[in-house]
Amino acid sequence: MRRYAFFPGCFIQVRQPHLEALSRRILGELGVELVDVEGFTCCPEAVTLSVDKMSWRVMAARNLSLAEELGLDILTLCNGCLYTLRTVNQELKGDEELRGRVNDALSVIDREFRGLIRVRHFAEILIEDLERMKAHVERPLEGLRIACHTGCHILSPPEVMGFDDPYDPVILDELVEALGAEAVDYDLKTLCCGWTLSTYGSREASERLLASKLNSMRRGGATAIAVICPQCFHQFDVGQASAARRLGIEYRLPVFYYLELLALAMGFSLDEVGYRYHRVRSGEVEEALEVIG
Amino acid sequence: MIVDVEEIDSRFLRRLKSEFDESYLSCFQCGVCSASCPVIEIEGRFNPRRLVKMARLGFKDRVLSSEYIWLCSMCLLCEERCPQGVRIPEVMTALRNLAVEEGYIPEPMRRIQRLLVESGRLYPIDDFTAEERAERGLPEVEAEPEFVKRLAG
Numbered sequence: 001m002r003r004y005a006f007f008p009g010c011f012i013q014v015r016q017p018h019l020e021a022l023s024r025r026i027l028g029e030l031g032v033e034l035v036d037v038e039g040f041t042c043c044p045e046a047v048t049l050s051v052d053k054m055s056w057r058v059m060a061a062r063n064l065s066l067a068e069e070l071g072l073d074i075l076t077l078c079n080g081c082l083y084t085l086r087t088v089n090q091e092l093k094g095d096e097e098l099r100g101r102v103n104d105a106l107s108v109i110d111r112e113f114r115g116l117i118r119v120r121h122f123a124e125i126l127i128e129d130l131e132r133m134k135a136h137v138e139r140p141l142e143g144l145r146i147a148c149h150t151g152c153h154i155l156s157p158p159e160v161m162g163f164d165d166p167y168d169p170v171i172l173d174e175l176v177e178a179l180g181a182e183a184v185d186y187d188l189k190t191l192c193c194g195w196t197l198s199t200y201g202s203r204e205a206s207e208r209l210l211a212s213k214l215n216s217m218r219r220g221g222a223t224a225i226a227v228i229c230p231q232c233f234h235q236f237d238v239g240q241a242s243a244a245r246r247l248g249i250e251y252r253l254p255v256f257y258y259l260e261l262l263a264l265a266m267g268f269s270l271d272e273v274g275y276r277y278h279r280v281r282s283g284e285v286e287e288a289l290e291v292i293g
Numbered sequence: 294m295i296v297d298v299e300e301i302d303s304r305f306l307r308r309l310k311s312e313f314d315e316s317y318l319s320c321f322q323c324g325v326c327s328a329s330c331p332v333i334e335i336e337g338r339f340n341p342r343r344l345v346k347m348a349r350l351g352f353k354d355r356v357l358s359s360e361y362i363w364l365c366s367m368c369l370l371c372e373e374r375c376p377q378g379v380r381i382p383e384v385m386t387a388l389r390n391l392a393v394e395e396g397y398i399p400e401p402m403r404r405i406q407r408l409l410v411e412s413g414r415l416y417p418i419d420d421f422t423a424e425e426r427a428e429r430g431l432p433e434v435e436a437e438p439e440f441v442k443r444l445a446g
Contacts, residue, residue: 013434014416021429041438042415046367050389051406055444109440156369166373192331192368208335
């Protein structure tokens, strides 16, 4: 199926409209049809489950029911949205008692979760049809050495997420290499980016965690980072700038949302992919792209 | 850790069992979770093994009032590695939910909740962003989803 109920997620919609616009354009060029659904709310993000897990489920189930009504699978741009929607979808499909309780809550707005659809992440769609994507690569990104950060919430638990091995994730590396770039290996590959910690735990702690990660990527010889989640993106971009200031170290590792890299490989310029909106930029990356032309 | 039996509240254990799968209490304190935890590296006082033990013992007040239950970054690495199949992040979530019920809620979480009640969005949309979205031809974002406001309230 190449037609999806599009779930951009509220973070990308509000904080990174340029990524949303680019994602729509690139997925469109690959023949993926994105249907906008009126009434989608926040997935909701996992921090809300800290306060009340039941409301988290009800909100997610309401979103799922909207896509069910259209008979479309959901396509997300975000690991967090994927985690919430896929977890709740599976939980409610398999637990009648829980589904009953959630549907009771939904009945006040005349909605019902029925368990009819699947929830997908754009990276899954791409890897499943790698040849189709490769056919669009016009400018292989030779010379870019990229550290891949898959992100925690698309990996665990694998029996629900089913994307990649949480101990040794390689799918994103495969996607990056399909663009002609080099995916570098590094020791702290499965370490969390620290984003969630920065939102309610401790920003300072989150930056120290990020610093370990960035150091490891540097040791691996990376000149840039690839992610498939807007919040990991934010942490590696804005978080990196802030960590660099606080800790007095310049990492200079620009992060790219995977679809930005794909756009570059399809021939888009740095300007067209929105590189000017990145907080962390580096001459090294700009030069590598200039050499490719 | 000194165990003061007067601190134990057996009702708390019963409550926990209703919050998640009972097998999550089968922790045998091997410490793989703490050894795997990236947060410990940067905040040595955070210790998931210890929190699970305290919960298991029924130290209701001590656990629920602990600021450390809020430090888990939900990276799920411990859950991946636990040989007993204990989903520690789910234990943390249950502890947080119960802490909120008891009125222990850290200020950042309180702000997040207030945001949801007031605007129905974790990331409220301002005029500047709404304008940028329009310029890029992106669909309008519902400013204040009523259902979310009601649910959060």
